[in-house]
Amino acid sequence: MSVPKDSPLPKRTIAPLFWLLFGAGGMLSALFGPALILITGIMIPHGWGVPERLGSYDTVLAFARNPLGKLVLLALIALLFWHAAERLFLTLHDMRVGTVTVLRWLTYGVAFVLTIVTAVVLLMVGF
Amino acid sequence: MSERRPYLRPQPRTWWAHPPYRAYTIRELCGVALAVYGAILLAGLVCLARGPAAFESYRAFLASPLSLALHLLLLAAALWHMVTWFRILPKTMPKLVWHGKLVPQALMTQAATLLAVGCSVALLALVVVVGAWS
Numbered sequence: 216m217s218v219p220k221d222s223p224l225p226k227r228t229i230a231p232l233f234w235l236l237f238g239a240g241g242m243l244s245a246l247f248g249p250a251l252i253l254i255t256g257i258m259i260p261h262g263w264g265v266p267e268r269l270g271s272y273d274t275v276l277a278f279a280r281n282p283l284g285k286l287v288l289l290a291l292i293a294l295l296f297w298h299a300a301e302r303l304f305l306t307l308h309d310m311r312v313g314t315v316t317v318l319r320w321l322t323y324g325v326a327f328v329l330t331i332v333t334a335v336v337l338l339m340v341g342f
Numbered sequence: 343m344s345e346r347r348p349y350l351r352p353q354p355r356t357w358w359a360h361p362p363y364r365a366y367t368i369r370e371l372c373g374v375a376l377a378v379y380g381a382i383l384l385a386g387l388v389c390l391a392r393g394p395a396a397f398e399s400y401r402a403f404l405a406s407p408l409s410l411a412l413h414l415l416l417l418a419a420a421l422w423h424m425v426t427w428f429r430i431l432p433k434t435m436p437k438l439v440w441h442g443k444l445v446p447q448a449l450m451t452q453a454a455t456l457l458a459v460g461c462s463v464a465l466l467a468l469v470v471v472v473g474a475w476s
Contacts (some may be wrong), residue, residue, distance in 0.1 A: 227476045245427040248420035250462035252379055254469050256413030260404035265473035270401060272394045279390055288387065292380045299377030306370040310358055311427055339391045 233301055233323065240298025241266065251291075279340045289337055293330040300326035368428045375419035428454040 252292060258261065259270040278284040300322040307318050354360075358367045371423075390398035403409055431454055432447035439445070 240376075241373065241423075241427055244373075244420065245424045245429070246458045246461040248379075248462075249417060249424060249467055250375060250465040252413055252417045253418050253466065254382065256379070256404065257410065257415065258469075260401065260409065264470055269469075269473050269476070270404070271392070272397045274401070275390055276399070279387065287381070292383050292387075295376050295380030295383075299374045302370045302373040306358075306367065311355075314396075329381075329384065333387065336384070336387045336391050340387070 233297070237301035238296035240294035240296075243294055244298065265333065276340070279337065280342055282342070286335050289333055292333045295325075296326040296329045297323075333342075369422070370421045372419040372426070375416055376423060379416050379420070424458050425455065426456065 228277040254265070255270075258265050259267065261267075279288060300340065304318050306312070309321070312318065313321070357363055386397075386400055391397040428451050432450040437444060438450065
């Protein structure tokens with residue numbers, strides 16, 4: 216069903232989809248971000264509070280091969296990118312760095328490509 | 343002739359680096375810092391897919407002082423993101439009415455921030471328990 220050009224209805228856009236991804240990423244990182252950075256970036260690599268073997272090849276491989284682990288990794292990594300893409304787009308737009316089209320490709324485009332890369336790498340890791 | 347020509351106040355190009363806009367810029371960049379963390383995780387996955395040798399060099403990087411400094415910076419950014427995210431939250435959602443009274447925005451911010459701290463602490467505790475038990 217197509218809407219005529221002179222329709223009084225507002226034009227439908229896919230902007231709410233990006234807004235949803237932004238909100239989900241922002242909420243996820245607000246709830247768990249500090250703990251995740253502390254765990255994967257500081258505690259496990261240095262063995263502070265947790266055994267270092269939690270970060271070993273075998274343990275991480277087992278986590279990435281678990282279907283639930285795969286889903287967690289994909290959702291977390293992709294949403295972090297989509298959240299930043301929306302913020303960076305709005306900020307660069309406010310800074311008048313470029314046109315809307317250029318900035319959308321630069322931010323959403325990169326987030327899209329990195330989401331695909333994450334999914335492909337998770338498939339390459341195996342099951 | 344009758345074209346509208348409103349006065350536009352001149353704005354320096356570096357407005358975002360000066361108060362009162364600086365706080366806005368820092369807040370937005372803290373959100374972007376979280377994408378850097380996402381990229382670190384993705385790099386780990388790529389190394390994992392390439393095999394044990396590549397993953398060991400990734401682990402060696404994570405154990406380096408440079409990585410520690412970077413992650414401390416990212417941790418600060420994530421904490422500031424958490425604080426500012428819940429300051430914005432009440433302004434972006436519909437008004438909340440409880441027993442016929444409007445819930446104050448400050449109360450919503452406090453409750454949500456407390457919930458977030460609880461989530462992070464619970465995740466930390468879970469990992470410590472799993473680590474000790476495994």
